[in-house]
Amino acid sequence: MSVLNQKTIKSSIEFDGVTLHKGKMAKVKILPANPDTGIIFKRVDVKGDNIIDANFHNVSDATFCTTLSNSFGVSVSTIEHLMAALYGCGVDNALIEIDNEEVPIKDGSSKFFVEAIVKVGLEISNTPIKIIKILEKINIIDGEKMISIEPSKTSLEIDFEIKFNNPVIGKQRNVVNVYENELMDIYNSRTFCLFEDIEKLRKMNLAKGGSLENAIVVKGEKVLNEGGLRNGKEFVNHKILDCMGDLYLSGYKIIGKLVCSQGGHRLTNQLLRKIFSDNQNFSIFELKEKTIPHSIINKFPLKSIA
């Protein structure tokens, strides 16, 4: 069995919880799936036409969270923290059954999802994983926001920066190597908002399930959550988490160097659409152990891709 082969979860994972935006209760069951299935959502509360592929082409809204919709208009939203956990843990294939239109928010981070995946463990198949290698630099600038990706040898590096006109959040930047670094601080970092934005979100019929249990709320110079922050860069680390989850909508693991300033779900989706609009920008290859010298596999960061 090769670490470079596709993986699924060893047994199913079940959980429920309140959803962030609609404030409803949702039940989720993540089931093992065969090689080359990818990540698939199934709305079990909808009869027929209820399969939604976790693919960037299916992103129908990326304003406050990432929403996927199939061609029949059936959707599932706030998928990004679960997708980030699946990416980071190396789950290539899974069927996610859900009985509502939004994934439970849990504590606002990927902590619960990562712990659940680690607890059941992974099943390794005989099918090699596929990897997307970025071949050309792609750049998107939108006012003060920017995102770019360029070729890299074997890793996925995310270099993210946020600038907030708030003394607690302020300017934060972090750089992570997704396949080589310890990602616990990224997984544990919660979604956040400014206290003054809560009223606006509620008026837009959003954040109805939001509370100090599932989001960091910053009011002026204070973090309102008891216990404060989980790590020194929790705000930008959460943006990196979102970025990982949104990138996984490419369907495969990516090799490239991504730089983003003040971006979010929408910009990451635009980047994926731009990458895949031209075949010259990328290549997709299968990673077979026998095609790589043994000495390289031992040192190869791709070990942790798997």
Ligand SMILES: [Zn+2]
């Ligand atoms: Zn998020």
